[in-house]
Amino acid sequence: MHCLYILYSKTVDKYYVGESHNVEERILKHNEHAYKGSFSKIANDWELCLKLALDTSSDAIYLEKFIKRMKSKVFIEKIISNPDILLDILLKKKK
Structure with missing residues (x-):
């Protein structure tokens, strides 16, 4: 099973949209800046x-x-x- 997720950072007042099969692990990686080229590196307080x-x-x-x-x-x-x-949106795509 895969998940779409939306994170929010209070410090930069921005949202981040992503997808993963393990959202909890992905949030930790975003907050630890594991994705160096990612938009999410602008903050370390991402919340689901x-x-x-x-x-x-x-x-x-x-x-x-x-x-x-x-x-x-x-x-x-x-x-x-x-x-x-x-x-x-998904239903319209599948028609």
């Missing part, structure tokens, strides 16, 4: 805002890219308050 379990890694990657293409903090906050939006 949303974790959405999906059937396939391709669904998680599709949603991650979809959210990143939107380039919208408002959109991310809407997703956090209503994760069903993401399931609707």
